[in-house]
Structures are given as C-alpha cells and as structure tokens.
Amino acid sequence: MEGTEYGMMKKFAAAFCAFMILLTGCRSRENNPAQESSIGQNSVIASQLEAIEATTMPEHSVQEFGEPEAIMEYGGYFACKVLYPVTGIPEVDKVIAKWAKGLYEDVSEQVKEIRKTLKDATGTLTVNYNSYRIGERFASVEELGFYTYNGLAHPVEPVKVFNIDLKEKRIISGKELFTSQGTETVLKMLADKILETDASLASFVEEMNPQWLENALLKPDGIEIILERGGYLPGYLGTQRFFFSYEELGDSLAFASELGLTSSSSENEAAEPARAPASQAEIDPEKPMLALTFDDGPSASTARILSLLEQNGARATFFVIGNSVQNRAEVIRQIVEQGSEVANHTWNHLELTRLSEEEMKQEVQSTNDLVEKITGVRPIFLRPPYGSFNAQVKQNAANMGIPMVKWSVDTLDWESQNAKKVHDAIMRDAKNGSIILCHDLYSSTGEAMETVIPELIAQGYQLVTVSELLEHSQESIEAGMVYYSTTLKK
Numbered sequence: 001m002e003g004t005e006y007g008m009m010k011k012f013a014a015a016f017c018a019f020m021i022l023l024t025g026c027r028s029r030e031n032n033p034a035q036e037s038s039i040g041q042n043s044v045i046a047s048q049l050e051a052i053e054a055t056t057m058p059e060h061s062v063q064e065f066g067e068p069e070a071i072m073e074y075g076g077y078f079a080c081k082v083l084y085p086v087t088g089i090p091e092v093d094k095v096i097a098k099w100a101k102g103l104y105e106d107v108s109e110q111v112k113e114i115r116k117t118l119k120d121a122t123g124t125l126t127v128n129y130n131s132y133r134i135g136e137r138f139a140s141v142e143e144l145g146f147y148t149y150n151g152l153a154h155p156v157e158p159v160k161v162f163n164i165d166l167k168e169k170r171i172i173s174g175k176e177l178f179t180s181q182g183t184e185t186v187l188k189m190l191a192d193k194i195l196e197t198d199a200s201l202a203s204f205v206e207e208m209n210p211q212w213l214e215n216a217l218l219k220p221d222g223i224e225i226i227l228e229r230g231g232y233l234p235g236y237l238g239t240q241r242f243f244f245s246y247e248e249l250g251d252s253l254a255f256a257s258e259l260g261l262t263s264s265s266s267e268n269e270a271a272e273p274a275r276a277p278a279s280q281a282e283i284d285p286e287k288p289m290l291a292l293t294f295d296d297g298p299s300a301s302t303a304r305i306l307s308l309l310e311q312n313g314a315r316a317t318f319f320v321i322g323n324s325v326q327n328r329a330e331v332i333r334q335i336v337e338q339g340s341e342v343a344n345h346t347w348n349h350l351e352l353t354r355l356s357e358e359e360m361k362q363e364v365q366s367t368n369d370l371v372e373k374i375t376g377v378r379p380i381f382l383r384p385p386y387g388s389f390n391a392q393v394k395q396n397a398a399n400m401g402i403p404m405v406k407w408s409v410d411t412l413d414w415e416s417q418n419a420k421k422v423h424d425a426i427m428r429d430a431k432n433g434s435i436i437l438c439h440d441l442y443s444s445t446g447e448a449m450e451t452v453i454p455e456l457i458a459q460g461y462q463l464v465t466v467s468e469l470l471e472h473s474q475e476s477i478e479a480g481m482v483y484y485s486t487t488l489k490k
C-alpha cells in the first residue's frame with residue numbers, strides 16, 4: 001500500500017503543486033525545510049485521513065480502466081485525498097476531473113466557512129474509486145467519497161457514477177442505459193427490491209422517478225443502482241446498492257446486444273471451428289459448456305467436490321493457494337488425475353495491486369513450482385486474490401507469460417455459506433461460456449455441488465476446465481489478458 005501511495009504522491013507533486021495545492025506530505029517535507037513547523041500537525045491529520053480511509057473505503061478497489069490521478073492536500077486544517085481515473089478520452093476526462101476538483105473545492109470551502117465560527121475546526125475528505133471494463137464498448141467509474149469536519153452533524157458520503165461509451169467517446173447518463181419502456185420496468189424492479197429489504201420504506205418508494213437511476217453503474221455482469229446515503233432513502237440506511245444482472249434486465253437495456261446478451265451459440269456458429277480438445281476428454285464443441293472454478297483451497301472440502309465431479313464425469317478448475325498446497329499434496333495430485341485443472345491463486349492470497357513486480361512474481365512462481373513438483377503439470381492461469389488487479393498487475397502477468405481468469409457468475413458462497421443459495425445462484429446465472437466462482441473452503445459449497453453438478457449436466461452443459469472452455473471459444477489465450485467468460489475478456 002505504502003509503495004503505491006508514495007509513487008502516486010511523487011507523480012502528482014509535480015503536476016498539482018504548481019497550480020492548486022500546497023502539498024506537504026511525506027515526500028515533499030524531506031526537501032522542504034521551510035515547512036518544518038507544520039509537520040507535526042500535518043502528520044496528525046495525515047494519519048487521521050488514513051484511519052478514516054481504512055474504515056470507510058472499500059477494502060479492495062477494482063481499477064480495470066484508466067490511470068489513477070490524485071488531488072492531495074495534507075497541509076494545515078484540511079486533509080484530502082481525492083482519487084479519480086484518467087481514461088485518455090479528453091471529453092470524458094474533462095467531466096470526471098471537473099467533478100473531482102469541484103468536490104475538493106466545495107468541501108475545502110465548507111471547512112473554511114466553519115472555521116469562521118469554530119476557530120480550530122479541521123476537516124478531511126477522501127475519495128476512492130472503482131473502475132470497470134464492460135465488453136468492447138463500455139467502461140464505468142464509481143467515485144466513492146467520505147468527508148467530515150467539526151460542526152458537521154454526520155459524515156457525508158458522496159457517490160458519483162460515470163458510465164463511458166467508448167465507441168462514442170462520451171459519458172452516458174444512468175437513464176440512457178435503459179429504453180424508455182425499460183425505465184418504467186427497472187423502477188418497478190428497484191421498488192420491489194427496496195420493499196423486499198424493508199417494507200416500511202413504501203412512502204419513499206412512492207416518490208420514485210427516473211432521477212433515481214442517475215447512479216446506475218455498469219458492471220461486468222449487470223447494473224448496480226447506487227442510492228447515495230440520505231439521497232432518496234432515509235440517511236440511517238447509509239448508501240444502498242441494488243444489483244440487477246443483464247439477464248434480469250433483458251429488454252429493458254438500451255444496449256442489450258453490447259452487454260453480452262446476444263446468444264453466444266449463434267456467435268460461435270459464425271466463428272472458426274473449435275480446435276481439438278487439449279485433454280483426452282471428449283468435448284462436443286456444438287454443445288453448451290461452462291467452467292466451475294473453486295478458489296482458496298485445497299481444504300477439507302476439496303475431496304468431496306472431486307468425488308462428485310468424478311461420479312458425474314465432470315471437470316472443474318481449482319485456483320489453489322500455494323501455502324495450503326504443501327499439506328494436501330494428495331488431493332492436488334487427484335485433481336490432475338481426474339482431468340480437472342489446477343490453477344494459481346498465489347502463495348499467500350495477498351492483493352497483487354499492493355505488491356511490487358518482484359513480490360508478485362514470487363507469489364505466483366512459488367505456487368506454480370510446487371504444483372508442478374507434485375503433479376508434473378505447471379498451472380497456466382492465475383486468478384488474482386480478491387479479483388483485484390490494475391494495469392501494473394496485468395503488465396507483470398504479461399511479463400511472466402501468464403493469462404488471468406476472473407468470472408462471470410459470482411455465487412457469493414463465502415458470504416451466504418448456504419448450499420441452497422449457492423445452488424440457486426448458479427442455476428439462475430449459468431449460461432453457455434460462463435466461468436463460475438465458488439470456494440472449496442466451505443462445506444456448504446461442497447453440499448451445493450451435490451445438486452448443482454447433476455442439474456447442470458441434465459440441462460445439457462458440459463462441465464469443463466477453464467483451459468478447455470477457452471480453447472473451445474474463438475479467443476486466443478494471451479498472457480496479461482483477463483478472461484471473464486468465453487465472450488468477455490479485457
């Protein structure tokens with residue numbers, strides 16, 4: 001974490017210091033003795049900022065699009081760190097930067113104002129962001145802010161979504177994501193979901209209008225409607241998020257065909273015939289297939305899943321933690337013997353965006369070395385822990401010759417630890433070409449597989465490994481790329 005931040009501060013010291021910010025952070029103080037007198041206070045505020053950030057910011061940010069820029073101020077009574085992406089599309093960057101600077105200036109002004117009556121008041125503002133790449137045409141950014149100062153009744157948590165149409169090189173509003181008929185439908189779906197969580201919100205929901213969709217965020221699998229804390233619903237609820245998969249939204253989407261809703265079987269028909277399967281297993285390229293994947297093992301539950309796979313003539317991919325492989329060499333061998341695949345989930349499950357290239361290499365290669373030593377087969381794919389990566393991680397993976405794999409169906413099995421919920425999530429969202437995320441850490445996930453595996457097969461799916469799945473799609477498998485399904489890579 002430190003490494004990234006220092007790097008960023010250095011980078012921005014040059015760009016921003018000159019025209020807008022008194023930057024007195026860790027780096028600049030070293031060669032700026034004139035500011036010695038305020039260092040004590042600065043570092044107190046800086047550490048407050050870090051403490052606030054640690055409790056309010058999402059633990060793992062996703063930054064799949066754009067390069068981070070920052071507005072920072074660690075001086076005097078106001079500390080701020082506003083992160084936002086630069087996408088390289090001038091029209092888009094202008095809007096995002098304007099929003100970020102606007103928030104910075106606005107909060108900074110509010111703190112100045114309160115100091116007229118509360119002489120010693122101090123304030124902090126932190127803004128982090130997640131950015132996503134969605135198919136070929138879209139990207140999105142969610143800016144998540146948090147600010148507070150003495151005299152403010154409670155902290156404010158501003159949220160701002162930017163959906164980007166890469167084809168037209170412009171930002172599209174949340175409302176534009178839906179057809180006019182679709183807007184009605186989506187508002188109704190949103191109302192239902194809100195009332196499902198709390199029926200007493202009926203009077204708020206009655207006030208609903210298309211403005212509620214302004215922070216509708218495009219994500220790889222669907223649209224998340226974010227309602228800012230205190231914006232439309234009571235403030236005590238905090239910021240509320242409601243997710244709808246692209247399948248669920250269907251005809252309501254204005255860009256359905258570009259959001260992965262075209263039938264993938266018809267796409268395959270137009271493509272070149274599939275190459276021969278890599279394994280001895282028989283795969284019919286004309287029939288639907290998907291890949292079950294299990295992360296964070298091996299564990300006590302892995303053997304049960306393996307025996308279910310074997311009984312059903314199915315295969316899966318296990319993204320293993322090197323650290324856990326040592327004590328379960330036998331089960332790792334069995335994965336390979338059954339024709340399933342062992343893939344890499346690093347040695348220590350650290351967030352790769354916080355590691356140096358050398359550290360990442362160590363995490364990945366030590367795991368591959370051990371798996372190869374046990375099974376004779378070197379893993380091909382890496383799944384970054386927490387699914388978290390950025391441009392640097394991609395570059396490192398490219399340098400190591402490793403493709404990365406995420407997922408298109410998230411069972412949230414770690415959260416529910418409920419076999420029925422895992423089963424229902426898979427049966428609802430699985431489709432041809434899906435990569436399904438599960439964790440073989442939980443016995444509930446093993447239990448879910450008792451029904452999931454036979455039911456998927458009964459529905460006509462071939463359960464294949466990630467290697468087999470990608471080899472049968474028209475995609476080439478490239479180091480440094482990230483694969484989400486057969487139809488989506490980045």
Ligand code: ZN
Nearest residue numbers: 295296385386
């Ligand atoms: Zn994991």
